[in-house]
Amino acid sequence: MSNIELSLVIPCFNEESILRDSANQIFEILDFARINYEIIFVDDYSRDNTKEIINDIISCNPDKKLYRIFHDKNMGRGGAVADGIMAARGDVVGFIDIDLEVHARYIPSFVQSVKNGTDIAIAHRIYKFHLNSLIRYFMSKGYIALVRKLLKINLKDTEAGFKFFNRERILPLVINLTERGWFWDTEIMAESYLKGYKIEEMPCLFLRNAKKRSTVNNIRDSIDYFKKLLKFRKKLKRKKLNTAVDGYWKNEPQLFSSQYIDGYNLFVKNFLNKRLKRISRLIDVKKGMKAVDVGCGSGEYAKVMLERKAHVTAVDYSRKMLIICDKKLAPFGKENFSLINCDASAMPLADDKFDLLVSVGLLDYIDDINKVLGEFKRVAKTRSKLIITIPKASSPFFFLRTKFGTIIRHNMLGLPPLKTVLSKKEVERTIKGANLNLVAIEPFYMTMWIIQCEKI
DSSP states (O other): OSSEEEEEEESSSSSSTTHHHHHHHHHHHHHHHOOOEEEEEOOOSSSSSSSHHHHHHHOOOOOOOOEEEEEEOOHHHHHHHHHHHHHHHHEEEEEOOOTTTOOOOGGHHHHHHHTTOEEEEEEEEEEEGGGGGHHHHHHHHHHHHHHHHHHOOOOOOOOOOOOEEEEEHHHHHHHHHHOSSSTTHHHHHHHHHHTTTTEEEEEEEEOOOOOOOOOOOOOHHHHHHHHHHHHHHHHHHHHHHHHHHHHHHHHHHHHHHHHHOOOOOOOOOHHHHHHHHHHHHHHHTTTTEEEEEEEEETTTHHHHHHHTTTTEEEEEEEEHHHHHHHHHHHHGGGEEEEEEEETTSSSSOOTTTTEEEEEOSSSOOSOOOOHHHHHHHHHHHEEEEEEEEESSOOOGGGGGGSHHHHHHHTTTSSSOOOOOOBBBBHHHHHHHTEEEEEEEEEOOOOOOEEEEEEEE
């Protein structure tokens, strides 16, 4: 635990007209509440005298823990707040807008909320009716309605510039956020809500500060926010898909392997068996060669390589799959194969080790195939052969890639949703981008590419 109760971050954007008065009000409230605090002023490349005023405030208050961060270029609201949070040392870290439209008098109760076990305490702005704030009111309410509808989060106000966090809990999240502008507030609250953080929304009176010079362009900024909201929604869907696929390979891979073992679906069994026969003809290994099967699954391709007297390393993300694979390969002798449980994007294998690399049905479910291809190249010897498969972008079974088709894949075929599908040109570009030499590419059943390449 730190001996500093509160680190208060104050982002500044051309605030010379209000900065000094607001800072004095904040000092008065924090001192009266006897909170052990530090304040971090973050100036985001102001063009007025904001920096000079910050320097003067700090020099005039040597008894207080006051610090400054000056950006040499505009980083945006999110960038300013994030920099302040990462520099903070307090157990509670918060930020407030220096215009004090949500007043500093609320700070002590927010700090206490976090100290009592809340992960995040945020202001829920209550607007006092005034003609000057009418447009702001409807814009705010309209935006949060969109946030609730599109992101499926049950919060009343994600945008208030008055948020306090458990520093230890929020830091890992802040470090990984991508937004640096005003949308940062939406991103951090959505991510926190979806991760199950304990959030307390506290009603606070919102009063317009007549001295503040607003830079908001209602139409332009509303359009920009809406675009970012849609983009972020797409990102969340992608993350949900990644979680679903990762969970499948950890918890349900036996559904996949049963296609080989039980053959309860004749079409899928026929497809997989014909693919096995076709790729087996491409596997050119001799006795004593070292081969690796990445995403080995139930071990069908590792078995083929063992039958041809190669020493095989079988790699899979799923422990359950490796148990199935181990039983299948056991008759060939434990000394002739090894099993490794790991992520294909970070394999604990030596560089330039293998004479042949086979990866069938893996890249379908990988989000960043370039990273995985980089690992393939690293572990393969120069001039060694790589045999990989990637789903074909145009397929007669495209309906299985739709939202409804995903349900069919899971419930009828026992398969997770696909992440990667590529056209022929995209395959060529991807293989070239990985600094691999494309030897041959052929479609299989009009739904998959079988690719042969080599390390150069």
